[in-house]
Amino acid sequence: MLPRQAARAHAPQHEGIAVIALIDYGAGNLTSVRKALAAVGAEVSIPRVPSDLDTAEGVIVPGVGNFQRTTALDSEWRDGIIGAVERGRPLLGICLGLQWLFEGSTEAPACVGLSLMTGQCDRLKGSWPLKVPHVGWNGVEFPRASRLFEGIQNGSQVYFTHSYAAPVTNDAVAVTTHGVPFASAVERGHVFGVQFHPEKSGDIGLRVLKNFLDAV
């Protein structure tokens, strides 16, 4: 508990508002995520160095593109993020950020994921009429209750754009099918991940972000 109290002591101006560290590692644009977080009342900071994570009350790893891009998060960043998780700070991976929570991906076999979730991400198998990338609105089915989808109806539609996906394991709290079923959201303790884009999924997406903030 001590580090959390210390963090609060260093950030009295943020009292009552959760300060979320949004990790910018050059994988896509953060504007939309920032705007959506602002819309649900979060204060966002972009950490410049891993030690900036010490004062974060929650961490979000967004990102689109090739799994290779996650190598921009070097061992110091990984230690910083893992350290935040160990201090009890909630972590949310979005899209590529969800995939990075796993052990790795066949998209870039040499790159090691954060390994907070078990399994490898793999390419969606597309053959006519299924297209890959999987782009658009698709339903999420809930195998069990979760904090991320509190107040959200089973089968709700959210916006996806990706070619690789995480396997359905016990950590999956939402499953979507595009040719094969994949984990559209995962949750283990205070580690969360969504394959879809909550910042682009209308009111449902904003509710998912709000639910994450409630965990912070």
Next chain:
Amino acid sequence: MLSKRIIACLDVRNGQVVKGVNFEGLRNAGDPAELAQRYNEEGIDEVVILDVTATLEGRRAMAATVSAVAKRIFIPLTVGGGIRAEDDAAAAIDAGAEKVSLNTAALNDPALITRLASRYGSQAAIVAIDAKWVDGRALVYARSGQSGTEREAVEWAKEAAERGAGEILLTSIDRDGTKTGFDCGLTAAVSKAVGIPVIASGGAGSLDHFFQVFDEGCADAALAASIFHFSEHAVRDLKELLRRRGIPVRL
């Protein structure tokens, strides 16, 4: 199951929606952010802002427009029309667009598709193809349909996909503005030739035309402008009709 997407296009000049808007029933229908918000409430799946200005002032106003729209709606937003180079794309994306749509610029410099895809991801790079039938060949036109090229639409779509485009926005010049329906044959040919999603555009005149382009045309998404401006409930009515006829949609 993945839904078929319905996309509203806003033609914007100097910060105002300019084409095909019926102002009836709206206090300020010319404002892109208000119109985008109305569509969002009605259940539109995406919004495309098409910049129909050519001036520098117009392009500066565009960033403000994109930003204003992006503050109001949390669904995918694409900017097209004014993207001539990487800097234009960066400005649109920094203002809050997820995707940019390249047309003439991609024809002039096909490597631009790859540069944008590697900078922002393929999902951010849409290649717009304006096609017109000439002697039995669907040829690609540049500069808003002003300049013909020798490229065939299907071949150009395949090349764009190979170069990293995430989606194809296919507009039939023959059908555009005619309200006689989408060019389902052309859409199906392109959709079957590429592994990436194809957005059909040009010719929407009735709700039934959307069913046809998803059914016969094998489109992944359909885009229209004026048909949505004319009726308060067009988006919801359209989606309810599609669902009744077995097309998966988000309602």
